[in-house]
Amino acid sequence: MTPLLLSHFSLASALGTGRAQTVAALRAGRSGLRPCVFETARIPTQIGMVDGLDTPITGKFANYDCRNNRLALLALEQDGFRQAVGDARQRYGAHRIGVFAGTSTAGILETEQLFRRRDPATGLLPPGFHYRETHSTYSVADFVQHVLGLDGPALVVSAACASTAKAFGNAARMIQLGLCDAAVVGGADSLCLTTLYGFHSLQLSDEGPCRPFDAARAGISVGEAAGFALVERADRASGGIALLGVGESSDAHHMSSPHPEGLGARAAMDKALAAAGLSADDIDYINLHGTATQVGDAAEDQAIWGLFGDRTDCSSTKGLTGHTLGAAGIVEAIIAALCLEHGFIPPSPTTRQLDPALKSRYLIQGGNRPLQRVMSNSFGFGGSNCSLILGRAS
Amino acid sequence: MRLYIDGIGLSGPGLPDWATGAPILAGRSVYEAAPVVLVPSPLLPPAERRRMTDTVKLALAIGSEAVAYAGCRAEHVPSVFASSGGDGVTIVSILEILASEQREVSPTRFHNSVHNAPSGYWSIATHSRESSTSVCAYDYSFSTGLLEAASLAVSEGRPVLLVSYDMPYPPALDAARPIFSIFGTALILSPERSGRSLAAITLALGPGDAAETAMPTAALERLRSGNPAARALPLLAAVAEGAARTMAIRMMAGNLLTLAVAPP
Numbered sequence A: 001m002t003p004l005l006l007s008h009f010s011l012a013s014a015l016g017t018g019r020a021q022t023v024a025a026l027r028a029g030r031s032g033l034r035p036c037v038f039e040t041a042r043i044p045t046q047i048g049m050v051d052g053l054d055t056p057i058t059g060k061f062a063n064y065d066c067r068n069n070r071l072a073l074l075a076l077e078q079d080g081f082r083q084a085v086g087d088a089r090q091r092y093g094a095h096r097i098g099v100f101a102g103t104s105t106a107g108i109l110e111t112e113q114l115f116r117r118r119d120p121a122t123g124l125l126p127p128g129f130h131y132r133e134t135h136s137t138y139s140v141a142d143f144v145q146h147v148l149g150l151d152g153p154a155l156v157v158s159a160a161c162a163s164t165a166k167a168f169g170n171a172a173r174m175i176q177l178g179l180c181d182a183a184v185v186g187g188a189d190s191l192c193l194t195t196l197y198g199f200h201s202l203q204l205s206d207e208g209p210c211r212p213f214d215a216a217r218a219g220i221s222v223g224e225a226a227g228f229a230l231v232e233r234a235d236r237a238s239g240g241i242a243l244l245g246v247g248e249s250s251d252a253h254h255m256s257s258p259h260p261e262g263l264g265a266r267a268a269m270d271k272a273l274a275a276a277g278l279s280a281d282d283i284d285y286i287n288l289h290g291t292a293t294q295v296g297d298a299a300e301d302q303a304i305w306g307l308f309g310d311r312t313d314c315s316s317t318k319g320l321t322g323h324t325l326g327a328a329g330i331v332e333a334i335i336a337a338l339c340l341e342h343g344f345i346p347p348s349p350t351t352r353q354l355d356p357a358l359k360s361r362y363l364i365q366g367g368n369r370p371l372q373r374v375m376s377n378s379f380g381f382g383g384s385n386c387s388l389i390l391g392r393a394s
Numbered sequence B: 001m002r003l004y005i006d007g008i009g010l011s012g013p014g015l016p017d018w019a020t021g022a023p024i025l026a027g028r029s030v031y032e033a034a035p036v037v038l039v040p041s042p043l044l045p046p047a048e049r050r051r052m053t054d055t056v057k058l059a060l061a062i063g064s065e066a067v068a069y070a071g072c073r074a075e076h077v078p079s080v081f082a083s084s085g086g087d088g089v090t091i092v093s094i095l096e097i098l099a100s101e102q103r104e105v106s107p108t109r110f111h112n113s114v115h116n117a118p119s120g121y122w123s124i125a126t127h128s129r130e131s132s133t134s135v136c137a138y139d140y141s142f143s144t145g146l147l148e149a150a151s152l153a154v155s156e157g158r159p160v161l162l163v164s165y166d167m168p169y170p171p172a173l174d175a176a177r178p179i180f181s182i183f184g185t186a187l188i189l190s191p192e193r194s195g196r197s198l199a200a201i202t203l204a205l206g207p208g209d210a211a212e213t214a215m216p217t218a219a220l221e222r223l224r225s226g227n228p229a230a231r232a233l234p235l236l237a238a239v240a241e242g243a244a245r246t247m248a249i250r251m252m253a254g255n256l257l258t259l260a261v262a263p264p
Helices: A017-027 A061-063 A068-074 A079-094 A108-115 A131-135 A139-148 A160-176 A193-201 A263-275 A296-306 A327-341 B018-025 B047-052 B056-072 B086-100 B107-112 B117-126 B138-156 B219-226 B227-240
Strands: A004-014 A046-048 A097-102 A154-157 A181-188 A226-234 A241-250 A285-287 A311-314 A373-380 A384-392 B001-012 B081-084 B130-135 B162-167 B182-191 B201-209 B246-248 B254-262
Touching: A004 A017, A004 A160, A061 A131, A061 A139, A068 A108, A068 A131, A068 A139, A068 A181, A068 A226, A068 A263, A068 B056, A068 B182, A079 A097, A079 A181, A079 A226, A079 B254, A097 A139, A097 A160, A097 A226, A097 A327, A108 A131, A108 A193, A108 A263, A108 B086, A108 B227, A131 A139, A131 A160, A139 A154, A139 A384, A139 B107, A154 A160, A154 B138, A160 A181, A160 A226, A160 A241, A160 A327, A160 A373, A160 A384, A160 B130, A160 B138, A181 A327, A193 B086, A193 B107, A226 A327, A241 A327, A241 B117, A241 B130, A263 A296, A263 A311, A263 A373, A263 A384, A285 A327, A285 B018, A296 A373, A327 A373, A327 A384, A373 B047, A384 B130, B001 B138, B001 B227, B047 B117, B056 B086, B056 B117, B056 B162, B056 B182, B081 B117, B081 B138, B086 B107, B117 B130, B117 B162, B130 B138, B138 B182, B138 B201, B138 B227, B138 B246, B138 B254, B162 B227, B182 B227, B201 B227, B219 B227, B227 B246
Parallel strands: A097 A154, A097 A181, A285 A311, A285 A373, B081 B130, B081 B162
Antiparallel strands: A004 A226, A004 A241, A154 B130, A181 A226, A241 A384, A373 A384, B001 B182, B001 B201, B162 B182, B201 B254, B246 B254
């Protein structure tokens, strides 16, 4: 594929709001995970929660008010991102900028709350339910498009935990075909009871902070986050970080369990390398999907081992951010961009004892390191896989 | 973008499949609404078949039908799934459980609740490791899915499957988001003309105020306007007629997707 520039990006996660706080937490290995005290959830687990989401959205976007859109707005407001998109709008025109967003649960938290207040006689929801603006899976793209004043093509990719990684593929195709000149890529996934109780029922959530690649790993820590990148053609913008390759695949195995040999993961990584015109040895660091489930880490390890052997440094940042589900793709793409920009590999402090059965070159201690190209993996339910390759723009 | 439609799958009230539906949509047979019958896909192993929701049954049935018409191997076809509501029945059942004291969400219900569940089951059923995405764009989910599938087919230079479907919500959400009947359609979109090609379509995206192309009869227009996936009906009718037609489908932010349909 023709490389694209990530000319601006911003995020909000349990590590903090904006790039500076995120880099500081990543470098220090300061985990954002804490015991689950969220809404009415009573689950022995830890979560990666974002603070400061208690202020409602008011004014002309009041109907969009929900935790998910508040989180999206918080990310849009960091690092001058809205201003950068405004400048791009001046240059390209509002209808030439697409919005390719991802989410898995959108504003379902508010629907969960309204369901507890249904009319006992009719079963109907109380007033105040804004389906299109909050519950609809599309709501986050709709909200972002309106807030940023954009009029180009827009969609939500909802492919579970690969959603916001795959959205880069949509943007790359539509820009390449001239359907738009630039794109806002990203999305949000926020804490809700559906995912907290859902992963608990699957016995996939650890009671303590998640421990990627640890011998005693026992599942994920659910997190929440939002992030956005402005993606432009390299001949029409400037910036230090490029999107070099996107690879998407399916597992064809099981709805909630990865292919045991990681064949789908391998296919996604192979395709990303092919799209970028690179080989495995060109990758300096892999930010793993690494959610810390027993089978997930083992499958990804097999795929990494098959392609990279033990030559390539890799680690997961899920022990720092939690698993931000549909937002994991954009969060980790931005983490990859920050690692490239600042020349470091983040540590994995919740991993204590590496699983000796896993053979990849997993780094518990991070450190300063000049990086040219980073791969970022995102895999999800339904066997949906996506690998991204980012690099320093030449 | 110019592409060819090489296969079609269809399931809607009184439109049980493309062979039955095509003469009705072409105006050569009388339309009579009838309940949609959904059956589990024989492609899935028994364990997965038992877990199939109606949404998955619908998506797999129309996807298989389109692939059979096109004579391609599903295993090698990338896919795009487009739906506004996803699996509303499963989502509402989880919302009801979460509103109860017990909050015991079934693991199967939880994994079936994701928007990409049909894509996942399709990949399992067809043994396909090709890319598959699942998109949502509210009322514009069909046109957006079509644009994405066409982009993918042109980018990759090979046929792509589009599966678009929507189903009514249970009562609590139906009041806020009424979706009329069950409807789904699937298309095989190919960048090259083949012996199987049913129609050529040219897609153009841009701002526009033109009204959406409607269906000529009240019953089919009610279906078209009442179910996001049924926004496909004017396109399907033009293909069934074998006529050259231009039509508009509304998209987000004041955009229109203009489709010029012609015999291949």
